[in-house]
Amino acid sequence: MKIKRQKTAKKVISFYRYNYGFREPFQILLDGTFCQAALKNKIQIKEQMPKYLMGEIHLCTTNCVLKELESLGKELYGAKLIAQRFQVRNCAHLKNPEGASACLLSMVKNKNVHHYFVATQDQQLTMKIKKLPEVPLIYIIQNTMVLEKPSPKSIAQVSLLHRDLFVPVHQQQTIQHLKEEKGLVKKSEFQHKKRKRKGGPNPLSCLKRKGKPSQQPTEEKKQKRSRKKRRIAHSSATSKETHQV
Template identity: 35%
Template structure:
């Protein structure tokens, strides 16, 4: 069972890495309900627990916001202040609800590539409409990554089709440039210089090689005879 669960989680992480560009170190944006779940079930240290969930080789930084902490204090869950997380930067000046704050951090396309960890079902449903937002949630003492929703898969498919179409259009542009280069008369695309033409040395045939060898042998014999005659005359 653990093996199957781990494989499902790895497939989910791979999906977001392939189609939405998630890279290590993975960033996890947590809200108050998830912090409370971690503390109640002693799933600590949280960064190690989440690193294992994501099968990451590096430490997984956790992020939250001041709005989340403000809401926790108002609910009387002050023990969440002991939770170690970085404060994510946001643009709104006033304190808003934790749900609205997290939605503003994620934006329309989740540019920071956050995994959002929450136990809030309302937030969960809203995040499903945002492309490239994986959701982490807890059940008792276990954590899970929600499998990519239908909306996420449709968006990934459309994005992939756009990318393929773009590659085809770029290829057509290259063909057009090449044809324009041929139209100039030199047979080369613009910016491509003609290759230098070198003269090839013709290979000598077997007969010519044989004649050369015979001539060299005759010269050596003749030179030998000439030297012997010179010694005799002396």
């Protein structure tokens, strides 16, 4: 069971590494609810989380989370002590602290540029994060930490990206032309934006190229190449003959 859990986590981490550029040390943004659950379930976050995520981590929180824990008093005193040991990351609410949930959401909702993992037991925050792309989510369930699978938004975003990558450029152009013919899209912006030069083409572009050959081989070059191939084949054949002799 433990091995399966670890394997799943590894897959999820790889997904974020390769598709969204997550790197070690992983930035884990925690709230009071997660600290409280860790305390209750005797989970040592600092020791267990790097093992589970198979990499170095930075545990961090925000001022709003600490302020909220302070305001909740005795019941969350233990959680507050844990959270106080984390690095405090700047949020946008320095003068007017927000609720922890709203604060953490604001830290990740704009494309999660700092590559935060969010560790929370807050149901509402969890629901909102599951709707975002690019935000790994960690929670505690049955005495263990669980890294949630990538959200449908993340998966859709990544597959779209891959689809575009796998269609060769010339095919993309053909698709674009067909769409234009059928009136599905307006003429491509590329065509509109194409600069018109006054006074004919750039004279430098009309000069014959020296040195490097152009990328698209002309008929003449193709012929030359095939002649060359033939010559190589011929010479290797003759060399074989001489060896045999």
